[in-house]
Amino acid sequence: MTRLLALIDGSAYADSVCDHAAWVAARTGASIDVMHVLGRREAGGSANLSGSLTMDAREILLAELADLDEKKARVARKLGRAVVDQAVARLKADGIAEVTPRLRSGDLIEAVAEVEPDTDLILIGKRGEAADFARLHLGSNLERVVRAARRPVLVAARAFRPVNRFLIAFDGGTSAMKAVNHIAAGKLFTGLDCHLLMVGNPNSDARARFDNAVQTLRQHDYAVTADILAGEADAVIADHVASHGIDLLVMGAYGHSRIRTLIIGSTTAEMVRSCLVPVMLFR
Numbered sequence: 103m104t105r106l107l108a109l110i111d112g113s114a115y116a117d118s119v120c121d122h123a124a125w126v127a128a129r130t131g132a133s134i135d136v137m138h139v140l141g142r143r144e145a146g147g148s149a150n151l152s153g154s155l156t157m158d159a160r161e162i163l164l165a166e167l168a169d170l171d172e173k174k175a176r177v178a179r180k181l182g183r184a185v186v187d188q189a190v191a192r193l194k195a196d197g198i199a200e201v202t203p204r205l206r207s208g209d210l211i212e213a214v215a216e217v218e219p220d221t222d223l224i225l226i227g228k229r230g231e232a233a234d235f236a237r238l239h240l241g242s243n244l245e246r247v248v249r250a251a252r253r254p255v256l257v258a259a260r261a262f263r264p265v266n267r268f269l270i271a272f273d274g275g276t277s278a279m280k281a282v283n284h285i286a287a288g289k290l291f292t293g294l295d296c297h298l299l300m301v302g303n304p305n306s307d308a309r310a311r312f313d314n315a316v317q318t319l320r321q322h323d324y325a326v327t328a329d330i331l332a333g334e335a336d337a338v339i340a341d342h343v344a345s346h347g348i349d350l351l352v353m354g355a356y357g358h359s360r361i362r363t364l365i366i367g368s369t370t371a372e373m374v375r376s377c378l379v380p381v382m383l384f385r
Contacts, residue, residue: 106134107214107221109247110189112181114260115227120189121262122380123225124196130289133200135217136189138182139210179205210243211250218253225256228374248355248383254284255355257374257381265349265380267295271339274304274311277354281384282315285352286322296324299342301335343377355383 108123110116123134186203193201206213214224226247248255268291272278282298285291296319300312309330316328331338343351374381 104130104132105221106132107217107224108134108136108189109210109214109224109226109243110136110138110185111227111230112185113227113230115229115258116185116189117192118258118260118262119225119227120192121196122256122258124193124198125262125265126223126225126256126290127193127198128196129292132222133202134193134198135202135204135221136186136193137204137206137213137217138186138189139213140178140182140205140207141210211246214247214250218251221253223254223256224251225258227258228260248385252385254281255383257383259378259380262380263349265294267297267346267348268350268352269297269299269339269343269346269348270315271335271351271353272298272300272312272315273335273354274300274308275354277384279311279315281352281354281382282318284384286318286324291324296326297342297346297348298326298328299339300330301333301338302330303332304330340376343379348379350380350382351377352382352384355385 106123106126108119110119120136123136126132127134182205186205190201190203204217206216218224224247226244228244230243244257248257270278270281270285272282285296298312298316298319300308304312312328312330316326319326329342331342339351339353342348
């Protein structure tokens with residue numbers, strides 16, 4: 103892993119994203135790109151209201167609106183720059199030598215797609231400015247980023263805490279095995295206590311993939327605690343995270359299995375919400 107993309111905004115989660123990025127960079131030696139994206143309206147775009155105005159009022163009011171938009175855009179750019187500069191200072195204070203500030207305007211997904219080819223891991227907070235303290239909501243951009251990303255996405259919890267133990271929610275699918283291979287080959291999880299969990303009643307093929315995952319991790323010197331448990335995937339995983347002191351959850355993001363459909367439907371959103379730990383998602 104050589105390069106991280108930390109997506110921040112003005113929410114309380116920005117600090118947590120930086121802390122998680124610093125943790126990853128410290129373990130892997132990666133550089134960090136810190137990006138804040140101003141929406142089109144923040145950057146100076148505005149709705150065309152001229153159709154609802156009379157001819158007499160139109161010129162005066164449109165001039166006032168244009169002036170107001172320009173002032174708001176200047177303030178938004180200053181605020182965005184301050185958000186990025188603060189994050190860069192925080193990361194450098196944490197000892198991260200190579201940090202690149204990026205302030206973009208426009209669509210978040212387009213901005214991420216621009217730099218993603220040179221990125222190994224994307225970090226984003228569970229909630230943004232709009233949701234922030236709203237416990238029952240996730241950030242509106244979170245699912246958009248996860249759906250569009252081709253790289254793993256680390257979803258930061260509200261506050262960073264040291265990661266000593268991680269859990270792979272394994273369903274035998276392609277992205278779950280991709281997560282296992284990524285962990286086995288990389289530096290990020292080296293030396294951490296590894297738990298591998300499959301939920302349900304696997305057939306012989308799924309059981310073979312589970313055993314292969316255990317073997318792969320153990321071949322790379324991970325001490326693996328492996329369990330296959332019955333029950334509903336979201337409830338069992340959430341309980342395992344809480345009862346075993348898991349600090350970070352790893353899982354596949356898309357597919358048709360019971361685990362992977364979680365991220366698309368309300369059940370998964372509830373799981374990402376209810377597990378008060380960061381979640382690393384693979385496609």
